[in-house]
Amino acid sequence: EAGVTQSPTHLIKTRGQQATLRCSPISGHTSVYWYQQALGLGLQFLLWYDEGEERNRGNFPPRFSGRQFPNYSSELNVNALELEDSALYLCARAKREEDTQYFGPGTRLTVL
Amino acid sequence: GEDVEQSLFLSVREGDSSVINCTYTDSSSTYLYWYKQEPGAGLQLLTYIFSNMDMKQDQRLTVLLNKKDKHLSLRIADTQTGDSAIYFCAESSDSGGGADGLTFGKGTHLIIQP
Numbered sequence: 001e002a003g004v005t006q007s008p009t010h011l012i013k014t015r016g017q018q019a020t021l022r023c024s025p026i027s028g029h030t031s032v033y034w035y036q037q038a039l040g041l042g043l044q045f046l047l048w049y050d051e052g053e054e055r056n057r058g059n060f061p062p063r064f065s066g067r068q069f070p071n072y073s074s075e076l077n078v079n080a081l082e083l084e085d086s087a088l089y090l091c092a093r094a095k096r097e098e099d100t101q102y103f104g105p106g107t108r109l110t111v112l
Numbered sequence: 113g114e115d116v117e118q119s120l121f122l123s124v125r126e127g128d129s130s131v132i133n134c135t136y137t138d139s140s141s142t143y144l145y146w147y148k149q150e151p152g153a154g155l156q157l158l159t160y161i162f163s164n165m166d167m168k169q170d171q172r173l174t175v176l177l178n179k180k181d182k183h184l185s186l187r188i189a190d191t192q193t194g195d196s197a198i199y200f201c202a203e204s205s206d207s208g209g210g211a212d213g214l215t216f217g218k219g220t221h222l223i224i225q226p
Contacts, residue, residue, distance in 0.1 A: 006154075006156075042216055042217070043155075058212070080131045092155075092213075092214075099162075100160060
């Protein structure tokens with residue numbers, strides 16, 4: 001939606017490894033939200049970055065972290081992967097003065 | 113905490129209208145959204161409504177909001193096979209998501225019968 005891209009499309013890791021997921025910028029959209037869509041749990045808010053800073057995080061442990069770069073692209077890092085981290089991870093771009101969030105296609109993370 | 117509830121499945125015949133319902137609990141919800149997710153894809157924003165409105169129409173889509181009952185519905189007129197997807201209701205108390213992002217329901221699977 002609206003040009004948001006995420007990479008990789010799919011990622012397979014084993015327990016204990018680390019995963020890095022990426023989200024591309026849209027010009028002028030300074031905010032990035034990350035969500036986890038796990039089977040049976042629906043979409044849950046993970047992290048919010050705005051103007052390069054982490055502004056808020058959802059109810060997730062510290063091994064979920066990330067950053068936002070000067071060009072407003074973003075990375076989500078998941079350390080010490082657990083089986084239940086298997087999910088679709090979606091990023092969304094937003095502008096403070098707009099009312100909506102535009103989602104990327106997601107990264108499917110599978111932890112074996 | 114805030115909660116958004118939707119029924120899990122809705123089955124309709126092609127050409128009929130589909131009505132997907134959603135209830136929410138947060139009285140400070142200001143923005144209410146409908147997103148569509150096709151298999152293997154991300155979320156596509158369909159439409160959204162402010163809490164000071166009670167209806168919004170956009171081509172085949174009609175959104176009705178009953179703020180007193182905290183009830184939101186999405187009507188899709190003349191449902192087509194391409195409408196088959198999961199439909200998510202979401203709310204936010206702040207423009208663009210604010211500090212806590214959007215709160216989503218678990219999604220309604222819309223199944224189209226020929």
